[in-house]
Amino acid sequence: MGKNLYEKVFDLHTVQQLPSGNYQVLMGLHLIHEVTSPQAFAMLRERGLDVMHPERTFATVDHIIPTHSQGRPLADPVAEKMMQHVEKNAADFGVTYLGPQTGDQGIVHIVGPEKGLTQPGMTICCGDSHTATHGAFGALAFGIGTSQVFDVLATQTLTLSKLKVRRIEVNGKLSPGVYSKDVILYIIEKLGVKGGVGYAYEFAGEVFEHFSMEDRMTACNMAIEGGARCGYVNPDQITYDYMRGRRYAPKDKCWNKALDYWESVKSDADALYDDCVVFRGEDIEPVVTWGITPGQSTSINGTIPRKADFPGHEQTLIQEAYDYMGFEPGQPIRGTKIDVAFIGSCTNGRISDFESVVELMRGGSFKVAPHVRALVVPGSQAVKAEMIRRGYDQVFSDAGFEFREAGCSMCLAMNPDKLQGREISASSSNRNFKGRQGSPTGRTLLMSPVMVAAAAIEGEVTDARELFSID
Amino acid sequence: MDPKRIKMTGKAISVRGNDVDTDRIIPARYLKCVTFDGLGEHAFEDDRAQLREMGQTHPLDDSRFAEAEILFVNKNFGCGSSREHAPQALMRWGLGIKAIVGESFAEIFFGNCVALGIPCCVVDEATMDELMRENESDARTSFVVDIETREVKGNRRSYPVTIPAGVRQQFIDGRWDMTAELLAARERISATASSLPYFGGWKYTRYG
Structure with missing residues (x-):
């Protein structure tokens, strides 16, 4: 076996x-x-x-x-x-x-x-x-x-201790304007923030096979938000192509030795799993969280769910989320006014995250809404240097985003970047916990970088596919 | 202090709610420190302040529970950030939390508690409901968390708890501080390392 x-x-x-x-x-x-x-x-x-x-x-x-x-x-x-x-x-x-x-x-x-x-x-x-x-x-x-x-x-x-392994397959194709961030938020919403406790998540299926390394990182990054201690994707040619030539990657004679080892650790075709879940990529739309856990989310055209839709023991937390966020059940998430937009973090602070936004903004006359404070924070100095080399800093600055130095920034408020009072932030980070972004009453809506950019421009949660004519 | 953690006796405190994350247990601004000293007073600080503003009292601010040493919680307690500052704050709050009983725990939090000698025991939803009610109706009630017999006892009755067998044994033997045990395997560590092609073969050599 x-x-x-x-x-x-x-x-x-x-x-x-x-x-x-x-x-x-x-x-x-x-x-x-x-x-x-x-x-x-x-x-x-x-x-x-x-x-x-x-x-x-x-x-x-x-x-x-x-x-x-x-x-x-x-x-x-x-x-x-x-x-x-x-x-x-x-x-x-x-x-x-x-x-x-x-x-x-x-x-x-x-x-x-x-x-x-x-x-x-x-x-x-x-x-x-x-x-x-x-x-x-x-x-x-x-x-x-x-x-x-x-x-x-x-x-x-x-x-x-040894974990159980759950294979999560996402098959088919993602629709335009749907990103890795939406996929992982969707998975967490379906399986719950406690669903992964005791498990490692193996992400697989056509969607993950076609994902770039950076897309895979975004999804694995949030495995922990689904309760899983770790998440992984089997290595393949996309992995090896990404690695080749990087500073500490094996080189010369070691490269082939490394390839042998990497190929040998892949899951076997007849591997057994403790659990297996299958989703369809076509079912996933841009996702926005509305509550105080990453599992409390809806698709962009959805509404805040009703308490009665949840099991009894979850209802206290749902009520707590309504109260904290100031949302009513049945209210559409779209149109929620935001104060702050944040693109960055270990979830979405890589070059491809900024690229996805710049590609849509370039050539347009998009401007951040006057009442929105918008931060673009590269995940590393190398990402920052590459952004400057490609002229992204200019694109973002011209549109009214602040272009910053590398760090965790507003993901967790241990540095000067913080929400004030009850501000609402559209954020590409990973946690919408109470107080997470630095104000004990601040509110976080998690979404993909493209959705954050769209919210920054419109000044409210919006469907990026319409704003940027993505089809 | 005797490292054995067999029977923890003390008054209890109930912090209700599922998915209580470690940002709530200890807000990130208190992670700006180079020691864990003084974290206790900031446990649940933002939750406490919010309830105070709403004219309510968080259990940690309720003087009836000021001497609690056993914490009752619901599901997925300690989820989110891996910060050990969370259990470090709880063990420094008041007299110090010595055991936690809950419906389930987030894994990293659970592991952090083991490393600090704080057993986390699991009971079902109905049991937790009874335990919390017993605790809240009379804060003077003393509870016993017995790792050996795998039960938690109040005044009225005792309830079975579950705790992974290996962890239970660590607490009974007083071997929850693992470093010495891990270090004792020095030779096996290097044997495992040299069996791995990347550890022994291609090293982290800086290229370019």
Whole structure:
């Protein structure tokens, strides 16, 4: 009987089964950022331990770094202190630091793939739940807490229990104006934010087979929002083409050796799964969240659902969402006035995300609505440089978007980019939790970058397919 | 402190709601820190403030529950961000939360709690409803979370809880701090590493 990729990669990296029944699993790559690592390094010092594999450990800064200017010292003294901690920890323990001065800085989940650090058949971890992103390459990638960051620094291993695997096939074709972001929001709405607890998600089917690597990253990034600890796509020629020539990707003689390994970890045709779900690409329309979990969404021409449509135990949360968002059941989502538009984040801060918007805006006389504050935040310094090279910065600026430095920005409000009061934001990020974007009463509507751009221009949630004549 | 976590006894507090995410448990602005000290007072800060504004009281602000050490929650508690700051805040709130009983937990949160020695036990919806009612009707009630017998006991009766066998054993043996155990396998770690073509073969060499 065949095996799926999860089983193969898990088994290959298993050091031993522990007396508890869990497994000690070797990590091929450990990514670090400034928020979840300082305490872990402090524990290393306390216990007199070294980083076991500094050559497999890479650090950057993303959460706290301001996007209007990266100039030092940072205006926020606590943020400055956190920067200094990362710099010192990396230097003291021999970890490569992709800091702002190197031109390699960016959101950890954008930097890893873009530098070729993320590779198929690898185990990857980071003190960040969106580590699931790296699964797009056929890697097993886990978000972990700080105590586990310490474990990985000291031992390069992690205690893991074995997950079940659910294969999610999206077959057929996506309609024009429907993107990877819509696909993953649709899947989460269908399977629920708890649907993936206990599972790894294997994304497959014609839609995923045709997706670019960046589309795959967007979908895997949000596996965690569906409750799955990780999500992945089997590696294929699209994966290998993306990897070739990247800085840390295998080269020359190693390339063919790598290809053999990558091909060997793919799910077998007769692999078994604990569960299998099939969707049709044609059924998916542009999706907008209306509530306070990423599962509370509707298609652009849909309405806020009625409480009675949900099981009893979900109804309290639905009511909480109406109250927090100020929405009534039956109200169309389209036409909701927005205050802020944000394009960026580890979900949608890659070059193709900005490209999708620029292609539609170029040549038009589109302008951000006067009452909307619109931010375009590249996911990394490399993405920013490429945008400038292609002239995207000008396109966005001409349309009235602010073009910023690389970082997490308004996805999570640990830097100066925040909502104020009850502002509503159209956001290409991944979480619409209460207070997520920095104001305890701020409201987030998640959608694709193209839908965010359309909302920015119209000043309200709108169908981007009509505004940009997509067909 | 004895690392064994067999029987946790204490007053309880109920935080109702499904899908309570870690941004709500500890808002991101408090992640701007280099130690976990002082996080306790900010647990559920924004939820508390919002209820206060609406003239209501969050359980964490209700003096009747100020001495609680056991937390009752509903489904998918701790979803969202992997921030360990969430359980770190709960274990530093008041007397410190020592055990959590809920209908289900998000996985990363659950793992973070294990690493901190906080057992998370699961009960069904009807049981949680009874536990929360018993707790809210008389905050003085003392509950026992017994990992060995797999039950949670109030004044009225005891209810079965589930906890993964391996994790249960870790708490009983006091082996939830895994680092020493992981480190002891140093030789096996390097054997596994050299068996992997990428670990041993092509190294992270910077090209170009």
